[in-house]
Amino acid sequence: MAATQTDDLVEYGFRRVIITITAVLCALLEVVDTTIVNVALNDMKGSLGATLTDVAWVITAYAIANVIVIPMTSWLSQQFGRRNYFAASIIIFTVSSFLCGNASNIWELVIFRFIQGMGGGALLVTAQTIITESYPTEKRGMAQAIYGMGVIIGPTLGPPLGGYLVDNFSWPYIFYINIPLGIIATFLTLSFVKSPKYGEKLKANQVDWWGIVFLTAFIGSLQFVLEHGQQDDWFENTTIVILSIVSFFGLILFLWRQLTYKYPIVNLRVLKDQNLRIGTIMCFILGFGLYGTTFVVPIYTQAILGWTATDAGLLLIPSSIMTGIMMPIIGKLIQKGVPQAYLVSLGFLIFFGFTFWMHNVMTPDTGAEHMFWPLILRGIGLGLLFVPITTLALSTLKGKEIGEGAAFTGMMRQLGGSFGIALITTFISRFGQQHRVDLISHLDATKFEVQQRIQQLQMSFMSKGFTANEALDKAHKAIEGSVIKQSTVLSYMDVFLYLGILFLLCIPFMLMVKKGSGKVDMSNVH
Structure with missing residues (x-):
């Protein structure tokens, strides 16, 4: 039954093009909004009369809402119908973008950003599921490549676009820019996207409310600890200690609830699939490398080299274009049957090359020309990692499992990014102090x-x-x-070196992936 249902969702010709454009547009909107705010924090601080700690909540609120909603997206799609849920998420995202731009004080802005994150988290994963299901199984690699362009290019487009809007207009425009795109995406979704038939909906008394509470406690607290740990001095701070305990017990209770309740909000059993298990771990490491380097490079160029936010953002664009060029090529290689494990291993090796090269060119006065080629190498590495990892993770799933699997990979990529940034900021300050003493x-x-x-x-x-x-x-x-x-430059060099070693250590694990499971198993489909 699942096989025929999956086939019903495969689209061809013009409809598939429109659905792909809609899904990528939504993923791009979501990801750009994660980083576009970073450049506008100073202006927000001034015009809303807030402190830097208050303003940091604009980023934290969005990230927490994102990570809470991502694991629930598959379940919510099944409750409300995929098309309706996707359209509702776009509308929530668009309306809250308008409200963010009109916020009159910092806490209003933080609340609207949280609501925007609730809409946005759904866009990312649902877009991936829609694209995956719209393509026949043998073209899934290409589908992931097209989706990947949006996800990888998005974080890089955010800062230069934000810098341009803030320099030439004012900070509310970084939110207003979403409105026309959101309206178009809503119209296209309602006209073209189809919903799979999911069978019975749950009654209100069957809904896993405790699952939602435990998931929110676990993920929300964890995200807060990661975002604020370094500035609040980690476990010296009572709030951080309390939230770490809440997060730990939230995780234990959440796992217990999901494995014992008849209608779990997150289907953990889908993780029995070995490829999905490996894929989710690799997504975590990919998030670590993607968001970690997108975070370090602009900070280094602005704090040490004295660049403007726009210039710092523009530096990363060639790297993203390179990733965009690589995506379809990798998609084609996967279609031809090249094992994903080999492509991912090569990607990790190339990413190590990038971090090692950056480690060697960093000085207090490095020029853009010294960083151009290492960043191109980063683009090639990310291309080799993203498509094979996501295709591998979802390759042996079918029917509604695809959505459930996509939710895990999406959540782990976001969490990987949060862990990456938290660890990197901690290391930079700790290594910086150590190098200062040595110098x-x-x-x-x-x-x-x-x-x-x-x-x-x-x-x-x-x-x-x-x-x-x-x-x-x-x-x-x-x-x-x-x-x-x-001493700060030396600490950045350390961070790049350790990131590179982390990626090298992943290669042996990738080569343990079952042969053959890299290629899509066609027997599942018919």
Whole structure:
């Protein structure tokens, strides 16, 4: 039965093109909105009279809502019908975008961002399911490639687009830009997207309300801890400790509830599929690398090299274009039967090459030309990782399992990104302090070179009209400043090196994937 039902959803010709465009547009909207806000935080802070900690909630609220809703999307689709749920999510996303732009204070904005995240999380996973089911099984690799373009290019488009809108208009326009696109996507969804027949809907008293509560406690608390851990000094902070405990017990109770309740909100049994299990772990690592590097590179170029937000965002564009070029090529290779495990292993190796190269070119005054080729290599690596990992994860699923599998991969990719950013910010500050101590220990005031450098700086400040004492004070401050800068650069280098080692360690695991399971098993379909 599932086989014929899956075949009913396969589209051809013009309809498939329209459905693909609609789904990619929605995925792109969602992902761009995750990063577009980063560049506008300063302007929001000024116009809404908020502190930097308050403004950070604009990002946190969206991320928490996203991660809570993603695991529930498959279940919600089954309750309301896929087309209706997808259209409702686009409408929620679009209306809350308008409300975000009109927010009059920071907490209004945070609430509307949370609602926007609830709509957005659904867009990402449902778009992936719709695309997967609209293509015949042998073309699934190509389907994932097309979807992947939106997901990979989105985070990179956010900052330059946000920078342009903030510089030339004002911050509310980063939300208003969603409105026309949302209206078009809603119209296309209602006209073209079909809903699978799911059988019985649950009655209100059968709904897994406790599952929803435990999932929200587990994921919401975990996301908060990851977003705020570093700035609140991790487990020195009572809130972080309490939420970590809530998250841990939330996870235990959630797993118990899902495995014992007759109508679980998240079908954990779908994880019996070995390919999906490996795929979800790899999605986590992919999120780690994708969001982690999208986070580090702009911070390094802005904080150390003094670039503008727009320039920092533009630096990543060639890398994304390269990924976009790679996607269809990889999709074709998978169709021809090249095992996904080999492509992913090559992707990890190339990603290691990128991190190692970045580790070697980073200095306090690296130019854009030094980072161009390493970032192109990053683009090739991400192309080799994204399509094979998502195709591999969903390759042996059928019927409604595809949606359930897509929800797991989507959630793990987002969580991987959150873990990546949390760990990277922690490492940068810890390594930075360590390198500063090491560098200062080498600054011996009795050494001739050190004395000479201080004297040169003192003379240059005196030539600008400062007294001898003021100039000496400024010389010491300048040396302290360059020590901090150098120690920060060294900590970025460490982060790239460790990221690279993580990717290298994944290769042996990929080669353990069952042969043959990489290719789609056609016997499941007919």
